[in-house]
Amino acid sequence: MQGLSIGxxxxxxxxxxxxxxRTKLAKKLADSEIDHLFVADHVSFHxxxxxxxxxxxxxxxxxxxxxxxxxxxxxxxxxxxxxxxxQLSSLSLSAPGxxxxxxxxxxxxxxxxxxxGVDPSKRGKHTNHSLTAIRELMSGKEVSYDCEFFSYDKAxxxxxxxxxxxxxxxxxxxxxxxxxxxxxxxxxxxxxxxERFAKAVAKIADLKRKDREDQWMHGIQVWAGVGDxxxxxxxxxxxxxxxxxxxxxxxxxxxxxADKIAEFLCKYVKSGARIINIEARGSSIEESIEAVSSxxxxxxxxxxxx
Numbered sequence: 606m607q608g609l610s611i612g613x614x615x616x617x618x619x620x621x622x623x624x625x626x627r628t629k630l631a632k633k634l635a636d637s638e639i640d641h642l643f644v645a646d647h648v649s650f651h652x653x654x655x656x657x658x659x660x661x662x663x664x665x666x667x668x669x670x671x672x673x674x675x676x677x678x679x680x681x682x683x684x685x686x687x688x689x690x691x692q693l694s695s696l697s698l699s700a701p702g703x704x705x706x707x708x709x710x711x712x713x714x715x716x717x718x719x720x721x722g723v724d725p726s727k728r729g730k731h732t733n734h735s736l737t738a739i740r741e742l743m744s745g746k747e748v749s750y751d752c753e754f755f756s757y758d759k760a761x762x763x764x765x766x767x768x769x770x771x772x773x774x775x776x777x778x779x780x781x782x783x784x785x786x787x788x789x790x791x792x793x794x795x796x797x798x799x800e801r802f803a804k805a806v807a808k809i810a811d812l813k814r815k816d817r818e819d820q821w822m823h824g825i826q827v828w829a830g831v832g833d834x835x836x837x838x839x840x841x842x843x844x845x846x847x848x849x850x851x852x853x854x855x856x857x858x859x860x861x862x863a864d865k866i867a868e869f870l871c872k873y874v875k876s877g878a879r880i881i882n883i884e885a886r887g888s889s890i891e892e893s894i895e896a897v898s899s900x901x902x903x904x905x906x907x908x909x910x911x
Contacts, residue, residue, distance in 0.1 A: 606673050606705060606771075606822070609874065609911035611881045611901035612641035615665045615674070618890045630890065631668045637898035638905070643675040643707075643826070643882045648683055648721055651714050651848060659692045666700035674700070677793060677826055677882050678709030678775035681739070682731040683721040685755055689735075690742035690762040697766030705822070705880070707793050708736065709775035713847065727754075729780055736772070736788040743770065771822055773880075777801075786812035791822030793880070796857045799872035806877040824880030825873045830860030831896035832887040842886040863899035867907070870900070874908055 613634075619627055619642075634642075642665050646658035658676040665674050681689065696704050710732045711717065715725040723731060734752045741748040745765030749758045774781055774789035777797050785792040786809050794802050806823055830839030839860050840851035851858075859869035870881055883900065885893035905911075 606641070606880070609879050609881075609905065609908055610640040610673070611638075611897065611904055612643045612673075612675060612883065613639050613894065613897040614882075614884050615642040615644045615661060616890055616893075619668065620661055620664055627668065630894075633891065634894055635669055635672065637894055638901040639894065639898050640901060641673040641675055641705075641880075642669065643677040646676060646679045647711075647714075647717065648680070649714075649717050650846075651717075654846075659689070659696065662704060663696055663699065666696070666703055670700075673703045673705060675705040675773070675824075675880065675882065676707045678707040678773075680711045680717075681708045681735045682710065682723050682728050682754075683718070686735045686738040686742060686750075687757055687760050687762070690739055693739070693743060693770055694762050694764060694766055697770060698764070701766075702768045705771050705773060707773040707775055707824075708732065708789075709793075710781075729784075730754075733784060733788065736774075736784070739772075740788070773822065773824060775826070782808050783812060785809050791824065791880070793824045793826055793882075794878075795826045796854065797825075798857070799876045802873055802878065803876035821877075822879060823877050824882060825870075825878040826882040826884070827870070828854070828858045828884045828886065829866050829896075829900075830858070830886050831863070831866070832892050835860035835887070838886045838888070842884075863896055863903060866896075867900045867903035870904060871907055874904065874911070879911065 644658045644661045647655045649655050658679045662674040710728045718725040731754045734754055738750050742762045745763050747759050747761045771790040773791045773793040774785040775793040782805055830836050843851055843854055859866045883897050885897050887893045
């Protein structure tokens with residue numbers, strides 16, 4: 606993925622139900638100004654809600670053969686790295702160059718970690734080991750690994766992804782920035798101000814100066830309310846998922862017209878964001894697609910060189 610890319614959630618409407626209706630919706634998306642899709646990942650979140658990001662990425666990549674899919678974010682510590690590396694290798698064959706692997710540590714629901722056999726207090730350290738293992742496994746070489754969380758001997762995953770799959774690191778803590786500098790190709794921020802975003806980008810650059818030609822691939826993930834009663838729809842959607850009052854998120858979550866939301870996002874682009882993931886909440890998925898398409902067009906018009 607090169608330059609500025611604006612994406613929308615790969616919602617359930619693309620993933621379940623009548624295939625003809627899903628295909629029609631996919632065409633609407635393909636004909637829009639939207640650049641990519643992103644998918645969430647949970648095994649069992651709060652009430653049992655869940656979705657497997659890599660399985661859904663495979664479905665969406667097949668339905669939209671020209672669109673990039675971003676996992677935002679995959680809870681890598683909840684899985685053993687060897688089968689994950691196999692999934693990434695398989696996806697690289699069916700959708701070469703169209704997957705960006707966003708990884709996070711989760712933790713909003715500690716029980717989700719516990720039922721997967723992961724100590725919530727060690728999920729950051731566990732993820733660091735998993736990221737190291739994934740990088741090695743995706744080299745296509747025979748590798749071994751031994752740590753307190755998993756071990757394997759002489760594992761090989763072939764073929765290696767070509768082109769390589771970029772890894773984004775999600776989170777807003779200092780540890781997430783350090784993790785990005787050590788393991789990632791970019792950072793995927795969430796619930797941070799444009800000023801904090803710019804400082805984070807600068808810190809990552811200070812922690813690790815790139816020793817290759819590739820540029821950092823930083824992004825921001827936001828929820829946004831569109832259409833009539835935009836704030837109410839956005840608040841309800843976020844509170845249903847996170848079980849936290851919307852006021853705690855409101856300063857990071859724009860709502861209203863496409864122009865208003867694009868103006869809000871411009872500040873992040875100026876701070877270094879090149880991937881914009883928009884979880885849009887409107888009266889329908891069709892309305893959300895139209896709104897994000899308009900936002901994308903406005904942002905590309907504002908930043909024609911990106």
